[in-house]
Amino acid sequence: MEITVRGLWTMIHGMGFGALYLMACSGALVELYRRYRSPLGSETKEEDERFLRIYLTAMAVLAWLTVLTGAYIIYPWYRAVPPPGTASLAAFPQRLLMSSPSTAAWHSIGMEWKEYVAWLVPISITMAAAVFSQYRRSLRIHPELRAAVLGFVCASLLAAGIAGFFGVMLNKNAPVAGGPTIHIVQGEQK
Amino acid sequence: MSNQSTSSTPQAKLNPNGAGAAAVLAAGIGSFLVAVFAILADKAASIKSLMNFYNPTGPLSGVTTCAIVGWLAVWALLHWRWSWRNVEVRRVTAAAFILLFLSLLLTFPPIADLF
Numbered sequence: 001m002e003i004t005v006r007g008l009w010t011m012i013h014g015m016g017f018g019a020l021y022l023m024a025c026s027g028a029l030v031e032l033y034r035r036y037r038s039p040l041g042s043e044t045k046e047e048d049e050r051f052l053r054i055y056l057t058a059m060a061v062l063a064w065l066t067v068l069t070g071a072y073i074i075y076p077w078y079r080a081v082p083p084p085g086t087a088s089l090a091a092f093p094q095r096l097l098m099s100s101p102s103t104a105a106w107h108s109i110g111m112e113w114k115e116y117v118a119w120l121v122p123i124s125i126t127m128a129a130a131v132f133s134q135y136r137r138s139l140r141i142h143p144e145l146r147a148a149v150l151g152f153v154c155a156s157l158l159a160a161g162i163a164g165f166f167g168v169m170l171n172k173n174a175p176v177a178g179g180p181t182i183h184i185v186q187g188e189q190k
Numbered sequence: 191m192s193n194q195s196t197s198s199t200p201q202a203k204l205n206p207n208g209a210g211a212a213a214v215l216a217a218g219i220g221s222f223l224v225a226v227f228a229i230l231a232d233k234a235a236s237i238k239s240l241m242n243f244y245n246p247t248g249p250l251s252g253v254t255t256c257a258i259v260g261w262l263a264v265w266a267l268l269h270w271r272w273s274w275r276n277v278e279v280r281r282v283t284a285a286a287f288i289l290l291f292l293s294l295l296l297t298f299p300p301i302a303d304l305f
Contacts, residue, residue: 071254076246109299116228116297119254120221120290123261127217131210138205144279145210148286152217155290 001187005179009073014167017066021121022164024059025157028128031055032153036139036146049136056129063122063156070118070167077176078111093174106173110166118163124156208272211282216268218286218293220261225296227253229305 003011031052082092089096097107128149132139139146231241231249241252295301 067254071247071250072244075250079248112299113297115250116224116253117294119224119257120293120297123217123220123224123258124290127213131213134209134213135205139210141205142207142210142279144283145207145214148210148214148283151283151287152214152290155294159294 001185002181002183004177004181006074006077007175007177008182009069010171010176013066013069013074014164014171017062017069018160018164018167021059021062021066022157022160024055024062025125025153025160028052028056028059029150029153029157032146032150036150053129053133053136056125056132060122060126060129063125063160066160067118067122071115074176075115077178078170091178093170093176096174097170103173106166106170110170114163114166114170117159120159121156121163124152124159128153128156206274206276207279208275208277209269211277211279212268212272213265214279214286215282216261216265218289219264220257221293222289222296223257223260224254225293225302227256228297229302232302233305 035052077093079094080092082089082095086092089099094107094111097103097111131145131149135142135145139149227241231238231253238249241249241256243255244251
């Protein structure tokens, strides 16, 4: 069992940061909704507030790690230009996708949407974490701000979902692979 | 979207909504900047080369860096102007949601290609 360095980084970016963000996002939405639909008088504990503050901040960190690893580590491998005369495009995912009409739209629509829409995620969740950290319990008396936080977290889930879906499909059609190989387990030959 | 109070409760006066409104509107503007810079870099070759801050990543590096810097600058400015007052937050959040919705639409290549 082995994996290439590029494959490992793609896994860290998509499954480590991106998928974890998507899972965390649904948890945050449920918690924010549950918290603010209860009557105005019902008190929330200080440790619950602290937990949600740390949770949203961790989500913001995850979102930034996802877009930064995507843009500055994986994307350069994805868009690398093959030297003239290259026979196999396997190590050049963008060119591989564009070389066939049946896969070209994965790049021209999928990657071109993903590379920009993904940046709405850290912007939205950083705002949500900042507003929640600033107002904490007093967010109850600001219904419009609460609605804005919920709305932006929903939008971040949508944007992360779009980026995640295209990330998976791009990697299925033209995986980012190559670089040194890491041997994980030596299997038995049968 | 000025200093008109939306809430007259004593708690709201003690804890004005301006700082939150500044963060919300700035997030809408920041998202919109991502879409605007992406379209500009796609349509004009001169802007595309200007946005090439880091060659391996290409124009994506400049587009996102400019949008993030713009977002943080707008946030700082709005926070400075609004943080100690109550603003008409309903209009501010409506504007932010419209900008966010437009950003989702304008980053979609078939729509971006209409420009």
